[in-house]
Amino acid sequence: MPNENGKAYGLTALCPLIDDSQNDRSYAAIIKDRLRAMPLDEASPFAAVPNLYLCRLFVLDDVFFQGHPATEDHLRSKYLVFVAELHGKLAPFLEGMWRHAAPAIRELWELCIDFKRVQSPRDFARYIERCQVETTFYFNGSNDLPLAEQLKGLYLKQELAKFAREHQGRDAVSLQRAFRAFVERVEPSNLARPTWRAGASSLDVAVTGEANSEASP
């Protein structure tokens, strides 16, 4: 079964770029400039997208000629390639992506063929589905649970390791007291907060008290 592995979904979409230019820069070059300027980690506009584990964007200029005796062949257009691994079904994810990151999506996709007709979450989902290539490519670094659960799990694991380091050697009574306070603070069953900020790479910047994302479908 392509694209789906348990509840994880591996999306690969090739969106053709309009063959045109602006101020002496090709559209492909303009998109590359914008991709390079995009903030990363927790500042990425896609960190706000619910149930997105990881995504990558790049411009595919052409296929490489690998030398004789391979046949030389070329693509008819250049593509904005969007690769994502997410939790759940594709259409609701893409609609959520539009709802949480429409400005960034417009900025990156506006130079793609036919994208000007995309005006709503549903339009965006349909557009990406039309560009989708079936694959079995997944990001090997994640399970298939809803993102909010994974982020809470990551947060709890890091906090627990920190607790263990900071409290080793304590007597049972004071350890239990500290642990109770710890549990009260980290709220293990509250997925919304405190939890790991999506996109963050260390505990120092990761803790957020805000509700992180929509519940899984």
Place this chain on the structure above:
Amino acid sequence: MTDAVLDLHDIQGNIVKAYGRYGFPRGRYVFFAVEDGAAGRAFVSALAPSITTSAPWRVSGSTTSGRAAPVPEVTINIAFTYHGLRELGVPRASLQTFPDEFAMGMRARRDILGDDHKSAPEHWDPIWHAADQVHIMVALTGQDERCLERSYQQLLDHARRARGVRLLVGHRGPGGADNLEYQPAAALYQNGEPTAKEHFGYTDGIGDPFFKGTGAHEANLIGGGKPTGLPPETAAGWAPLETGEFLLGYRDEAHECPEAPSPKLLAHNGTFMAYRKLHQNVASFDSYLEHVGREFPGGKEALAAKFAGRWRNGAPLSKFPTQRDADVFAERWQRAKLAVVQAQSRAEREVAKQRFAELNKQFAAFDYRDDLSGGRCPLGGHIRRANPRSALEFGATLAFEDPGALSNRRRIVRRGLPYGDSRSSRTDDGDHGIIFMALNASLRRQFEFVQQQWMNYGNDFRLANERDALVGNHPPEGGSMVVQTDPKDPRPPFFCNKLPRFVETRGGDYFFIPSLTALRMIGEGSIDPT
């Protein structure tokens, strides 16, 4: 397939011989700049006849043929930086075939090596401050200071006569000196006898890779070769590593000849070396052990053992989990060693030697298959990181084509001696540590990989970004190490927090150690890659 037979007379001696084992407790590392190519070549040619080779010596009581030379008073070896080879007139077409990391030199590889903060090049000894000024290294080791001094004076004579080879000063030394004309080094002495200890008190230099063709005693195969998957206490548990991991021009563990410079004669029987002066923060180390050792089950000696994977007397945790076991073993080993020296007859000596060899084997005859959880030797213990044996299979059988698939290409030959004295004032300041030399066919694949991935990172051992407790470049806020407990042990694992940086880099560079043939060709200016 027939194994390659090495021409040991053509291979520099420090590659095959650990001089310390032959009674060379003192060393001087001397560095030169070549100011005139012809003078440099004359200097090299003048030294060539006195370079110590890997050919066996006539050691008392050994069975080596009578034709072997006796052990010399001093060993002399020579090596060149990339810029040194250039100044000596090695042609550009040849220079361009050397690996990039060697051409860049150690300073330029600082990010890969983790030489940051107090290990950064601006804190190195003055001799290493000016980039590219070091061209030639001559390593002298001697049986005593008197013969070492004589050999050193002869070396300076050669340099003076060459007119155009400048001795480089600028090594730090005792009492705040920073302008020594050579890097002195010496074994640490106890009761007037040289020991194999380094400044933190560990017995060092146990376990060197065993590779094909050296004529080394078969007893060193156990623990020194690559794991076969059979019991590690037996010779069948190990196979010799391919020669090409340590010498250029031979088949390596990937069944090919390692990347090597051209022409073949320049590379053949040569190798690469990382020379590093590593300062040891003895006071910080003592104080951490004292302080955290109070909390640690088993106390500070046990904690020191967990850092290293060996007790400070050298006994490996994998075989000797308790201090008592380790002490009993060390005592028996000492007695067995003495018995060899004191044997009255040849027959008595043979028996004593066999007994000693049997005990000596225990230092290396183990792997981690019966300690996957790290309950005895922690997953991040220094010797487990530096030479994981088959541990990276994590207990899976046939995970790879052979059990050492992830470690066989990361082995290094370690050479070196301690420098400085830290006994009277166990401080961080001052000038004491270890001159560490790693010899291998590929600096990038072997030394740099071990340094970057295994010493300064933990992912391969499932330890996330934990660094080696002893030599890791812990960040200013301190590093950490988890000391695992056996799953059957009710005690929790122990967390070592706020580990300061115990070891700091104080200088060094990458060197090429040519064969005797290549050395003569460099001296003649006859390297021709066309």
